[in-house]
Amino acid sequence: MGLLFTDDLKAIIESLLFVSNKPLTVKEVSEIINLSQEETEKLLEDLYLEYQKNHRGFTLAKLAYGYLFITKKEHAPFIEKLYKPKLSNLSTAALETLAIIAYKQPITRSEIELLRGVKVDKIIYTLIDRNLIEEVGRREGPGRPILYGTTRDFLQYFGLNDISQLPHPEKYALEEA
Numbered sequence: 001m002g003l004l005f006t007d008d009l010k011a012i013i014e015s016l017l018f019v020s021n022k023p024l025t026v027k028e029v030s031e032i033i034n035l036s037q038e039e040t041e042k043l044l045e046d047l048y049l050e051y052q053k054n055h056r057g058f059t060l061a062k063l064a065y066g067y068l069f070i071t072k073k074e075h076a077p078f079i080e081k082l083y084k085p086k087l088s089n090l091s092t093a094a095l096e097t098l099a100i101i102a103y104k105q106p107i108t109r110s111e112i113e114l115l116r117g118v119k120v121d122k123i124i125y126t127l128i129d130r131n132l133i134e135e136v137g138r139r140e141g142p143g144r145p146i147l148y149g150t151t152r153d154f155l156q157y158f159g160l161n162d163i164s165q166l167p168h169p170e171k172y173a174l175e176e177a
Contacts, residue, residue: 023066
């Protein structure tokens with residue numbers, strides 16, 4: 001391929017990020033472009049800063065588990081007209097269950113049912129099927145019930161680096177009062 005310059009390498013990285021359907025780690029990119037992880041991280045950081053400055057409809061997101069092109073939040077109303085988000089097809093009960101899992105994880109099915117006051121078996125299967133939650137272990141004790149938690153897809157969908165970035169529910173409870 002010959003000697004590549006910084007702009008060429010950045011263009012290749014942009015192409016990789018554009019066609020990827022998941023965040024790419026520094027390691028993955030460095031292996032593809034045949035550079036050290038340090039050099040690759042520098043190029044990714046340069047690209048990240050460049051995208052923060054420009055006035056495009058998308059930006060480069062730096063997540064805990066990789067880099068990903070995303071659309072800007074202020075364009076969400078227009079994008080929603082084009083695509084119905086995965087969660088819009090979820091029932092209110094499924095969204096409530098997902099919120100409980102997100103805030104209380106790891107949590108068992110019976111603990112969710114205790115909070116909601118209804119059975120959640122089918123809802124749990126739906127959320128697992130959509131890869132929004134997963135089994136994260138088992139609780140010690142009688143029956144060793146399955147513990148559920150959110151997935152990377154959940155974080156990615158909501159644009160979060162980690163679960164600590166969820167909004168605090170107390171804020172919304174005060175607004176409703």
